[in-house]
Amino acid sequence: MALPKYTETRYRVWHYFYIGICTFVFFFLIAPLFVIFPLSFNAEEFLVFSEGMKRLDPDAFSLRWYEDMIYGTKNPWGLAAKNSFIIAIFATLGSVILGTVAALGLSSRHMPYKGLIMATLISPMIVPLIISGVAIFFFIAKVGLAATHLGIVIAHIILGTPFVVITVTATLSGFDHSVTRAAASLGSNPVNTFMKITLPLILPGVISGGLFAFVTSFDEVVVVLFLAGLDNTTIPIQMWTGLREQLSPTILAVATCLIVLSVLILVSAELLRRRSERLRGINR
Amino acid sequence: MSSETNKILTTDGIPLEESLKKAERKNKIKAFLLVCPLLLFLIITYVFPIGEMFTRSIDDKMITNMLPNTFKSMENWDGQEMPEENVFENFYIDFKKLVQNKEHGKLAQRLNKEKNGFNTILKKLFRQIQRNKIDESGSFKEQITSLHKRFNNVEYWRAIKRTAPPYTMAKYLKGMDLFIDENGGIAQVEEDRRIHRILWLRTLEIAFFVTVFCFLMGYPIAHLLATLPMKYSNLLMICVLLPFWTSLLVRTASWMILLQQQGIVNDFFVMIGLVSDDNRPEMMYNKVGTYVAMTQILLPFMVLPLYSVMKTISPSLMRAGKSLGGTPFVAFWKVYFPLTIPGIGAGCLLVFILAIGYYITPALVGGASGTLISNQIAYHMKTTLDWSFASAMGLMLLTGVLVVYWIYNKLVGVDNIKLG
Numbered sequence: 001m002a003l004p005k006y007t008e009t010r011y012r013v014w015h016y017f018y019i020g021i022c023t024f025v026f027f028f029l030i031a032p033l034f035v036i037f038p039l040s041f042n043a044e045e046f047l048v049f050s051e052g053m054k055r056l057d058p059d060a061f062s063l064r065w066y067e068d069m070i071y072g073t074k075n076p077w078g079l080a081a082k083n084s085f086i087i088a089i090f091a092t093l094g095s096v097i098l099g100t101v102a103a104l105g106l107s108s109r110h111m112p113y114k115g116l117i118m119a120t121l122i123s124p125m126i127v128p129l130i131i132s133g134v135a136i137f138f139f140i141a142k143v144g145l146a147a148t149h150l151g152i153v154i155a156h157i158i159l160g161t162p163f164v165v166i167t168v169t170a171t172l173s174g175f176d177h178s179v180t181r182a183a184a185s186l187g188s189n190p191v192n193t194f195m196k197i198t199l200p201l202i203l204p205g206v207i208s209g210g211l212f213a214f215v216t217s218f219d220e221v222v223v224v225l226f227l228a229g230l231d232n233t234t235i236p237i238q239m240w241t242g243l244r245e246q247l248s249p250t251i252l253a254v255a256t257c258l259i260v261l262s263v264l265i266l267v268s269a270e271l272l273r274r275r276s277e278r279l280r281g282i283n284r
Numbered sequence: 285m286s287s288e289t290n291k292i293l294t295t296d297g298i299p300l301e302e303s304l305k306k307a308e309r310k311n312k313i314k315a316f317l318l319v320c321p322l323l324l325f326l327i328i329t330y331v332f333p334i335g336e337m338f339t340r341s342i343d344d345k346m347i348t349n350m351l352p353n354t355f356k357s358m359e360n361w362d363g364q365e366m367p368e369e370n371v372f373e374n375f376y377i378d379f380k381k382l383v384q385n386k387e388h389g390k391l392a393q394r395l396n397k398e399k400n401g402f403n404t405i406l407k408k409l410f411r412q413i414q415r416n417k418i419d420e421s422g423s424f425k426e427q428i429t430s431l432h433k434r435f436n437n438v439e440y441w442r443a444i445k446r447t448a449p450p451y452t453m454a455k456y457l458k459g460m461d462l463f464i465d466e467n468g469g470i471a472q473v474e475e476d477r478r479i480h481r482i483l484w485l486r487t488l489e490i491a492f493f494v495t496v497f498c499f500l501m502g503y504p505i506a507h508l509l510a511t512l513p514m515k516y517s518n519l520l521m522i523c524v525l526l527p528f529w530t531s532l533l534v535r536t537a538s539w540m541i542l543l544q545q546q547g548i549v550n551d552f553f554v555m556i557g558l559v560s561d562d563n564r565p566e567m568m569y570n571k572v573g574t575y576v577a578m579t580q581i582l583l584p585f586m587v588l589p590l591y592s593v594m595k596t597i598s599p600s601l602m603r604a605g606k607s608l609g610g611t612p613f614v615a616f617w618k619v620y621f622p623l624t625i626p627g628i629g630a631g632c633l634l635v636f637i638l639a640i641g642y643y644i645t646p647a648l649v650g651g652a653s654g655t656l657i658s659n660q661i662a663y664h665m666k667t668t669l670d671w672s673f674a675s676a677m678g679l680m681l682l683t684g685v686l687v688v689y690w691i692y693n694k695l696v697g698v699d700n701i702k703l704g
Binding site: 022101105215259 | 311315317327508532536666
């Protein structure tokens with residue numbers, strides 16, 4: 001953003017002020033994440049940068065908190081990670097299947113009561129989480145699924161489907177329906193058409209919706225706090241209890257792993273978004 | 285009958301109009317069937333339970349079922365004088381049955397909530413029944429009123445009559461620090477016990493200011509992202525998207541590290557000489573911590589809708605504004621800013637609604653002042669197990685959110701919401 005030479009001084013000052021504000025905000029957004037990273041390699045138990053770390057002394061750094069995370073005695077993280085992944089994977093599968101099928105119906109121009117149904121389908125995203133939590137808890141408790149994996153999976157499917165519905169309907173809005181008609185006229189049945197023609201074309205949208213659903217489930221703590229028993233603790237629950245009792249370096253080691261995971265998810269989501277934009281561009 | 289003969293027919297001999305209608309209907313059903321699984325799933329697991337929250341929040345059937353005969357005989361009592369003998373008799377019959385089923389404790393608890401002092405006198409009556417001291421052929425009114433002077437006080441009988449309807453608004457009133465007093469009117473609880481009103485106001489205040497801070501910080505960077513060349517803006521976009529995809533608890537943890545007394549923010553303040561080393565300010569476990577952490581966490585939800593709107597505004601509009609004689613400020617204010625209003629609306633709505641239901645971050649970094657209405661709901665769900673009160677407060681919060689939506693829809697239109 002180079003300024004033209006004829007810019008008046010006051011606009012020049014304003015421009016640098018604006019750049020300054022933006023730099024500050026970007027720093028404010030991203031810097032907190034980078035604090036965790038070095039501190040998780042701290043050789044000491046305190047959550048401040050030790051003198052050794054400031055001098056970059058190799059002895060001040062260690063992997064002991066990562067060892068504690070994996071091998072520590074009575075360590076909850078292994079079970080929590082296993083539960084989190086199982087729950088998130090099944091919740092994602094459920095959300096993606098239900099959400100994609102519903103989105104196919106919703107983007108048909110023949111759909112009756114579209115507005116009302118769309119509002120119902122995305123309501124779990126709009127209603128504050130705590131209220132959804134209370135309602136879902138009443139349902140799960142009534143059918144006797146409290147403190148089971150299945151109960152939490154159902155809860156997370158409810159919370160995850162709106163994202164799939166939104167991303168897939170958005171992808172389908174640029175979808176050229178004449179290709180499915182062409183497939184049908186060539187003798188393909190609807191299921192075959194969906195698998196061979198529609199799905200490959202909307203796949204980026206489906207996957208990015210799935211990523212949203214995965215992250216929603218993997219990061220969800222409010223509803224799980226109501227539903228989980230001792231056997232279903234997840235990573236967010238462990239972090240929540242840990243942060244409430246005492247901020248330990250082991251939590252930072254876990255947090256670092258989670259940041260790495262979110263970088264991976266961010267990269268795949270971005271690649272998918274670009275691919276989907278490119279595809280939509282061609283279809284237009 | 286010329287119109288009859290002019291009708292276009294399909295090859296099957298059916299009029300085209302009819303055939304098209306049939307196809308249309310078939311398509312409608314097809315589309316609806318596709319939506320059906322998710323719709324049914326959500327209605328059963330989500331929409332009905334929210335309805336159940338409502339019935340739970342006003343439900344007061346327990347006592348109606350406990351004292352059926354008493355309430356029936358009280359129907360004709362006007363509540364002015366002491367009730368007649370038959371009311372006392374029926375109350376005795378109902379209470380004796382409860383004693384046999386060992387449910388009298390529940391009744392005492394419920395009535396004590398209605399009016400203090402029931403616990404003692406019902407315990408007295410319970411002991412009399414256990415020892416078979418009540419003569420069932422004599423006057424019940426005389427025997428019961430002689431047990432305790434409160435049984436002779438008409439106010440206690442009025443309190444019983446008030447519990448007769450199978451529903452109650454008491455939980456909603458409690459959520460606003462109100463209650464139904466002896467005369468059946470609505471009164472405020474004592475001043476030092478008005479906790480809920482403080483929580484509602486604090487929740488609103490925090491949601492409002494977090495929205496304002498997010499707007500003030502989000503607008504400039506969304507503008508920068510939308511106007512920079514693609515290769516730079518994609519790089520900077522990571523700064524917005526990485527926090528967006530990172531776990532909420534991780535971000536809260538990082539703020540706990542930054543804001544602690546020996547933390548980096550305080551170190552920095554000491555270094556530039558803003559505060560002295562032995563007088564480091566407490567930045568966590570108060571409102572400052574809540575505002576800082578929540579603003580950072582919710583900022584992406586402001587930036588993304590703003591960015592997607594700003595991206596569609598052609599830069600030539602600003603140039604046109606300037607070329608027509610406007611200064612850059614005027615051109616911005618008269619041309620650019622009005623065009624971004626849908627984005628501002630969507631961003632503010634998202635942030636406000638997320639903030640108003642916030643729970644985790646304030647509970648961790650807010651200390652005592654970080655207790656918001658959501659924490660209170662969770663507390664009643666998990667600790668006191670007063671689920672009907674939790675439901676009532678949840679529905680009050682939901683009503684508030686829906687009102688915000690309604691206002692937003694009137695002002696901007698919900699259709700303008702975009703996700704990224």
